[in-house]
Amino acid sequence: MSFNCTKLLLTHSQIWHAATIHPFLQQCKLGTIKTQQFNTWLLQDYLFVVEFTRMLGRVLASAPPHHFELILGGLAALQDELTWFKQKAAERQLNLHTKKQPTCTEYCEYMHSLGTKPYPVQATALWAIELAYNQGWQLPGEMPAPYKEFANRWGNPGFTEYVKLLEQQADEVLETATDDIQQQAEEAFVKIAKFEQDFWQMAFNAA
Numbered sequence: 001m002s003f004n005c006t007k008l009l010l011t012h013s014q015i016w017h018a019a020t021i022h023p024f025l026q027q028c029k030l031g032t033i034k035t036q037q038f039n040t041w042l043l044q045d046y047l048f049v050v051e052f053t054r055m056l057g058r059v060l061a062s063a064p065p066h067h068f069e070l071i072l073g074g075l076a077a078l079q080d081e082l083t084w085f086k087q088k089a090a091e092r093q094l095n096l097h098t099k100k101q102p103t104c105t106e107y108c109e110y111m112h113s114l115g116t117k118p119y120p121v122q123a124t125a126l127w128a129i130e131l132a133y134n135q136g137w138q139l140p141g142e143m144p145a146p147y148k149e150f151a152n153r154w155g156n157p158g159f160t161e162y163v164k165l166l167e168q169q170a171d172e173v174l175e176t177a178t179d180d181i182q183q184q185a186e187e188a189f190v191k192i193a194k195f196e197q198d199f200w201q202m203a204f205n206a207a
C-alpha cells in the first residue's frame with residue numbers, strides 16, 4: 001500500500017480513536033456535560049483557532065500554487081469561525097482574554113513548529129487537525145441544544161467535503177515524498193492525535 005492518509009488512519013487506529021471519541025463529546029451528546037467543562041473547551045478552543053489561523057497562513061506560504069484555492073477557502077472561512085467563537089463566548093459571558101492552559105499552549109507551540117517542516121508534513125497535519133473535529137463532532141450522532149449547533153458546524157457534509165479535499169492534497173504530496181518526509185508526516189499525525197485527546201481531557205477535567 002502506498003503511503004497516504006488512509007494508511008496513517010489504519011496504522012494508528014487506536015490512538016485516532018482516542019483522539020475522536022472522548023467522554024467530553026459523549027456527554028455533549030447525552031446533554032450531561034457541565035457548563036464549566038464546556039465553557040473551558042470553548043475558551044481554549046478560541047485561543048487554539050487563533051493560532052491555527054496563523055498556522056494555515058504558514059501552510060499557504062509553503063504550498064504549491066495549485067493547492068492555494070482550498071487553503072485560501074479555509075483561511076477565508078476562519079474569519080467567520082473566529083467571529084462565531086466570539087459570539088458564543090459573549091452569549092455565555094466568557095472573557096476571551098483568558099490564559100491558555102498548558103495543553104493548549106503546547107499544542108499551539110507545536111503548530112508553530114510545523115512551519116519549518118516540509119510541505120507534505122504540513123499538509124498532513126492540517127488534514128489531521130480538521131478531520132479530528134469533523135469525526136469527533138459527527139460520530140456521537142445527533143446532539144441536543146445547545147451542542148447541536150457545534151456538532152453541525154464541524155460535522156456537516158460541506159465540512160466533510162473540505163476535509164476530503166485536504167486529504168487529497170496531502171495524499172498527492174505524500175505519495176512522492178522521501179522516506180524521511182513520510183516518517184515526519186507520520187510523527188506529526190501521531191502527535192496531533194495525542195494533542196487532540198489531551199485537549200478534550202483538559203476541558204473534561206474542568207468539572
Ligand SMILES: Cc1ncc(C[n+]2csc(CCO)c2C)c(N)n1
Nearest residue numbers: 045048049052081129130133154199
Ligand atoms: C483542538 C482543536 N483541534 C481541531 C480543531 C479543528 N479546527 C481548527 S480551525 C477549524 C475551523 C475550520 O477550519 C476547525 C474545525 C479545533 N477547532 N480545535
